[in-house]
Amino acid sequence: MNMHNISWVRQDIVAPSPRPPGQGGVMDWVRKNLFNGWVSSLLTVASVMAIAWGVMAIAPWLGNSVWHAGSLSECRQILDGAPGACWGVIRDRWTQLLFGFYPTALYWRPMLAFVLLFAALAPILFRGLPQRALWFSAVYPGLAFWLIWGGSLWLPVSIYLGFAVATGLFSIAVRSGVGLAATAAIVGAALWWLYATPALVEIATDTAPILLVPVTSRELGGFLLSIVIGVSGIALSLPLGILLALGRRSGLPLIRMLSVTFIEFIRGVPLITLLFTASLLLNYFLPPGTSFDLILRVVIMVTLFASAYMAEVIRGGLAALPRGQYEAAGALGLDYWKAQRLVILPQALKISIPGIVNSFIGLFKDTTLVMFIGLLDPIALAAAIRANTNWQGIYWELFIFIGAVFFVFCFGMSRYSQYLEQRLRTDHRWEECA
Template identity: 55%
Template structure:
């Protein structure tokens, strides 16, 4: 190679390192984030400016109303006097004093104040009972305590004799023994026989037997009728009871609709289509007005329990369709694999098919539960005083006549917290199941 060629070749090599330089301003820090997320193109930039203006416009009008809120007053007129004296008559200020004055009524309704400890304890027992079911890290031995929690909660809320929930809980023991005995014959016979025997026990034996035992050994607490329930306590009682009961019932309906048995399939389809085809408010009026006509004369069936039953059936119809979609999404090879292992129908469903179907159905199930919990406000139309119904009672007093937005903001915030918690748990469960499948 000649010297000229060597000089030309060496001209492409750097003999010294360049000094480190700072990156361009547009490629680092806040400017980079703004350019990539808010102003990547001229169209996105215009939309960002419009959105920021809309946010500023809303906050500039709502912000002072919140920030100037008055919390210490005994009436709406006193709130206005405080506002005029401190901020001026034209100032925007919320009268949150109605929340501090009536929060007990919004939470507990007309429940006796001396018994507030009972729904409070029931709420924490509900959370403790749900924990072993919702979180796998808690030992499974606590599931037995979780199964007893609903009966303890019923006793705390309604009171009366302790023997009534005790003998109702005994029905599950009777059902378990019946299923074990009849299971030696045939699984379908065991299922039908268990349902019939437990239903007859609850209908004709449990309550009279509890009353007889109570006459000999009276143990109980003050009975509180459900007519005194109200506020968020009523919404939680109806919503959580319907959620807990509708999930297993919805799964059974989904399996029944997917069954090859003609009668079982058609009955499930008829139930689901009839329930879904009628608005919930109509079913609530049915529970309130018509259900007693189908009961024996002289029967006094608690209105809240009637509503819980009707809302449970309504939710179960929707859950059944969500779970049926999950069953349809399970690959056919999973069913064939269960058959190749020699598993019968119930074993294959319990061990292989249903776990996969329920995992697929988690978003739809939680979405149905959130809608159900919000729909508990419809009970106001049949005379039950949920939080929205109590706003009318609060405004009926001379002290708070004319107040609106403060009550609705508080109620909306409480419902948002509950629904947001359910949504976050759904996301947590989805992430957990994805990790376990890797």
């Protein structure tokens, strides 16, 4: 036998063969996913029956809807005893559900602020946009505050100058080798806001008045209030959560102890307790005569509450990183902050994306708790609408509308998180190479 004639590598290409019958297509997917066993088949049949029962029960109610009615009694007259939804309450009160008691003639201001919100988020959330657009993202919070609450434009300008003062003091302290640079920056900003801001706003307003009609916080309500509290809490809790997570893993005992104490205390207290603290008790710790806006107090408490949970989510991402990543950052000669910014945090945040977005969604839904401290969120406004004699007895239509709007926002955040995970995914490159 001639061993040299044995070929271990095929010399010709195998001709393609047709797909085996019964594989692929809709029926094959149904068989594999819905009827691949007696348990799966039983659950599929039960689910189909439940869905069919729900559709048959709800479809006549939705199909026989009334949109043009000024009261519940008018709806019932139009329906004439037949089951049907009275969406006239949404048509009649949708502006109140969206804006609360915000002046009707000024609706353009929160609408403009909402549109500009997407312009401010675009360079942060999506690639391909010029980095110069981040300047607008930084300016947007002050602009939105001015649009919604009105007053003098110089107030948010002066607040931004306080951040500039803090940055300048921090840079000077670092370059001079003076310790406690962060403390100097915080104290400098606080002194600016307490003493320089009132005088600067007064002088600038008298010199160049740029004013909008003021709107009090009591006039804000509905989804406008939920978006203001939710977006503010989300935007502020992420950086605070990162700092707390790093502080909890710090090698400095004092910083670690303070971070652990804050996180465990906040996580051990219900959010409603913090909201009552913001509403009733916080003024007792302020100097007499101090006016501290209720919505601002709520935003602070919601931010602190969310940042404690965010810190634990991010700490989980930091703990999931292999030790070699920290050693690699040290081998590159990076100091602590450069290592965190360039190596550690990008990977930890990518790992933590599902948990971060889950916390954001929970925070946005928890904004409905402000109804217990007298703020008119959508749920509180629904109760007020139902107390009106025209709509007394209406129930499902209001809460379906409110739930649908919340679902749109929460589902949008969920879909973006999935898009971000796919965009940052790198393991598929290794799969392709393999």
